[in-house]
Amino acid sequence: MSTVQTSEIGLKPAKRLTRGALIWRRFLRNKTAVVGAVGILLLVFLALLGPYLFYWKFDDIDSYNYLTEPSSSHLLGTTRAGRDVLALTIRGLGKSLIIGFLVALISTTIAALVGASVAYLGGWYEKSMLWIVDLMLVVPSFLVIAVLTRGAPEGDASWMILVVLLAIFAWPLSARVVRSLTLSVKEREYVLAAKFMGLSSFKTIIRHILPNVSSLLIIDATLGVGGAILAETGLSFFGFGVQAPDTSLGTLIGEGATMATTYPWVFLGPSAILVFLVLCVNGVGDGLRDALDPSSASGGQA
Template structure:
């Protein structure tokens, strides 16, 4: 079971990030072979999501029930599924829904968790206490369980894409909030924050010019890493039969449809599982590389 990033998985910035620091971060990124490997994989997956017709060998709706579970051949590299559809083409077209939901959920949880965590860490007092208690309530509910229950109760219309995004976002933001709060608390204790207060800098200006830029490092790392995690959760939910529904194509839905006949025809399951594994691995590698570039001391 994949896990969301925790506070110990991300670096802490302890000083204002000048332009030279950003250049040094990019220099460390450009020297990492894993950065280029993960970026190349994600470019291919992104191309599959944006223009699947350039990669797919056939139309995903071109199905032939007379060739149900047909083995792989020169025209169908991964064979055909229960409906006689080309598994490779379906896997290519499935990237759009799986990647789209993963990116949408990661951005939403990053926005919600970032705002709540920043407010709790910066203002402190009763605001911190109230927001922290709310965060702990949501943290007590396992993400997969909470999202599955919500989808079972309300995910009954359309393809289910929007409900999957809402369900995962509603239960996925607390981890981001906790990491952002920790980062903001760290920044508040730095000397440049004391100097900003001494020269009469307003709290809003200090928040915008100092706290937010210095807290973006850990936030960026956790959002990047969680991209792969949320893609996995979407696939698990769809595999359980409570996520996306036809005519939407996703990797999890393909795995759900193929698992009953796995021993007879393994390729309809292994095909989308391979696409899913490579994509998640690429996001995790990218998150690790970004973390090490931001805080090289953490990789030693």
Template sequence: MPPALERFMRHRAALASVVLLAFISLACFVGPLLLTNTPIDNDWGAMSVAPTLQGGHWFGTDELGRDLLARTLVGGRVSLEVGLLGTFVSALVGVIYGATSGFLGGRVDAVLMRIVDMMYAIPYMLIAILMVTLFGRAFSLVVLTISAFSWLDMARVVRGQTLSLRSREFVDAARAIGVRPAAIIAQHIVPNLAGVVAIYATITVPNIILTESVLSFLGLGVQEPMTSWGVLIQDGAQKLEAMPWLLLCPAVLLCTTLYCVNFVGDGLRDALDPKER
């Protein structure tokens, strides 16, 4: 067993979180296919029913008789897809941008980092509202809106690591034999950033899921009939006194997912970061 994997296996909270995340992901992606109720089916004889094992509505129903379990699982699938796709875009853009800036250095690094600083100064929520108002609330647009700013932190982290890697002996050897800068970045710098990127990606996933939930809570997220945990939480918050289960069920799953991803990040940090060994 590789030493890094062995160290990760010793992190009990991270290991338990991986199992729980796998179960939640499997339930969200496969569960809706196994349920007899769909998120849009109306059970007119069971409207606003509290969670019960009888009648097939384990999480209860909303005021339209729609099964909350089916809506929560489908909403979880959307939230997880947004989190994973957004993190992939964030890592891809952030690694390329940060590695290029850190490796080239000098004026190029200064210009690229000033661009990042200027983007930090742009009110993110204002841009999100503007994009949703102009182009609608399609799933792809929500992912694009979140990804447009989520790569900034990744770029800074990667740039800092690249600054320390570019003075290493293997980089000097590659320069000496005439390897082009682009090839050095792709073949020598980026592979040595895998641990840092993996650790930071586990921080980015819950941040993006939470951002999507906030946008959906404000009515700027995905559009009906598509739903997400943020949409369900917004709907449940409006009916908290009459039907608290509408808020409780998706909120518990959202919080559990966020905590599990953070614990996995802690485990990866202990396993891959030499400073933490």
């Protein structure tokens, strides 16, 4: 039986896609995720470039306009203190983005290291760490953070204390999931080979275990941004988060909530930005989950 070679009919063999290219292709097929990614980029650019694009700064006071409605001079109006709502919203957006990304990065890193080490090392270390994790899961984190931030020193760096506290209470649940995945990975051949070759436990976890659970970590970090922003917003709304003279979206929403029906522009601007930001982050998180999960039908066929 004769066979026709590919070269004889002028066809080139299909180039095999890498895993990264397959993930990227599946992600791009999720329109919601793409719109969310574009939205996040636009908000980041607004937070970075906004202070240089508009005349009013977040700490400027217009002594001739107190609680004035939107106009050509103040696109989103002014507050009761005569501060430009648009400038405050841009400043609050930047602060909320910084807090969200830092909390997600720190908490995901802690969850990855603790969850993987607990499953890999086992023994008394596993029992003691699981006890700590279970204890932190039942602690009312909102109340604890509210009390601790009330006694925190004031200043420009006071929001860093909020970042640390949010990160401390954000990792336990993710650490349990990482532990479950590590239990299924640590008995595989490449992990056992690394162990028999004398590789230290830390290097084995970093080089061989965490890369194989990276899909979960990426998704957890992405969704953690939205969760951290909402947590910061809730705390700032009740006066426990970012403190004056600095501002965040939660601080602005808390100030505008008391006059949402009488002077709605103070409330609507920051609220709309917050809703749009969280929707974009969740859309990207869902898109990454579908792209990284080969069994998901949402991302289409690779």
